[in-house]
Amino acid sequence: xxxxxxxxxxxxxxxxxxxxxxxxxxxxxxxxxxxxxxxxxxxxxxxxxxxxxxxxxxxxxxxxxxxxxxxxxxxxxxxxxxxxxxxxxxxxxxxxxxxxxxxxxxxxxxxxxxxxxxxxxxxxxxxxxxxxxxxxxxxxxxxxxxxxxxxxxxxxxxxxxxxx
Numbered sequence: 001x002x003x004x005x006x007x008x009x010x011x012x013x014x015x016x017x018x019x020x021x022x023x024x025x026x027x028x029x030x031x032x033x034x035x036x037x038x039x040x041x042x043x044x045x046x047x048x049x050x051x052x053x054x055x056x057x058x059x060x061x062x063x064x065x066x067x068x069x070x071x072x073x074x075x076x077x078x079x080x081x082x083x084x085x086x087x088x089x090x091x092x093x094x095x096x097x098x099x100x101x102x103x104x105x106x107x108x109x110x111x112x113x114x115x116x117x118x119x120x121x122x123x124x125x126x127x128x129x130x131x132x133x134x135x136x137x138x139x140x141x142x143x144x145x146x147x148x149x150x151x152x153x154x155x156x157x158x159x160x161x162x163x164x
Contacts, residue, residue: 010138012134012137012138013134014130014131014134014135015130015131015133015134016128016129016130016131017127017128017129017130017131017156018126018127018128019126019127019128019156019159019160019163020120020124020125020126020163021124021125021126021127021162021163021164022124023125023163023164024119024123024125025085025117025118025119025125026085027125028117028125028127028162028163029087029117029125029162031161031162031163031164032089032117032158032159032162033067035158035161035162036063036065036066036067036091036158037063037066037067038066038067039066039067039068039094040062040066043058043062043094044094046058047094047095047098055095058095059095062093062095063093064093064154064158065091065092065093065154065155065158066091066092066093067089067090067091068089068090068091068092068112069089069090069112070087070088070089070090071087071088071089072086072087073086073087073088073116073118074086074087074118084118084119085118085119086116086117086118086119087116087117087118088114088115088116089114089115089116089117090112090113090114091112091113091114091115091155091158092111092112092113092151096111096147096150096151097111097112099143099147100136100143100144100147100148103141103143103144104139104141104144106139107136107139107144110130110132110135110136113129113130113132113135113151113155114129114130115127115128115129115155115159116128116129125163127159127162127163129155129159131148131152132148132149132151132152132155133145133148133149133151133152134148135148136148136151
């Protein structure tokens with residue numbers, strides 16, 4: 001017997017953030033990538049194996065945020081006859097994500113966070129992202145929203161440092 005799927009929908013308010021910089025795209029990208037390390041594949045493997053000691057060490061001494069993935073969206077514009085400076089980042093921390101998903105698995109939809117860095121028409125560098133606490137607030141769980149507020153501050157600080 002085939003079961004029927006149930007679909008529900010809810011409209012949520014998301015706060016969208018823009019940070020503009022007078023620095024070049026290259027300068028801002030370089031500063032961000034110097035400040036946030038690439039996600040360590042070894043810690044991912046250790047966490048996937050349930051290594052609590054490695055998780056404690058990473059939590060105590062690891063980076064606050066890491067770059068999980070980089071996508072060159074500007075290169076995709078070549079199919080439209082152009083190219084632009086536009087990079088999408090996935091940024092986060094696997095331990096921080098687990099602090100939310102242990103309470104609400106659907107929070108994994110936004111962990112890691114997505115940030116785009118691009119060069120606007122005036123040649124200025126721009127970061128855009130959706131504020132983590134507004135993304136995670138939709139789950140109506142204060143434990144999840146609290147982690148979102150922590151990410152608000154951590155992500156903003158990293159992006160402002162790169163933009164400065």
